[in-house]
Amino acid sequence: MIGVLLGAASMLVFGFWALLSPVSFLDYVNYHPVNEHLAHDAGAFQIGIGATLIFALIWSDALVVALAGFAVASGLHTMTHFMDRHLGGHGTDVPILGLFTLIALATLYLRLRKMKST
16 A cells, blocks of 8 residues: 555656646756656546545556546646647647546446446
């Protein structure tokens, strides 16, 4: 359990750092030229990994853990594309990514409901 918490903490710390202070994070990892959107996306996915590890301590159902972690990462990924839309990308990025997040959340809800009823 300590290993899981340490892994989660490392992912969450570096993920929030990349998401909230991308230039500082990219300087630390010595990634140049600076690409703020790349750092934002990396942060979103690292937070998703950290959240997944925490969820694994809460739920024993692998599908619930995977869906919840994916929903966190996908939701943050959608947010980064919305925040960084002035940096490029496609007009369809946010709606498509948001749709995957909503599908994950709906599937997670149905799975949790099924677990409660059994």
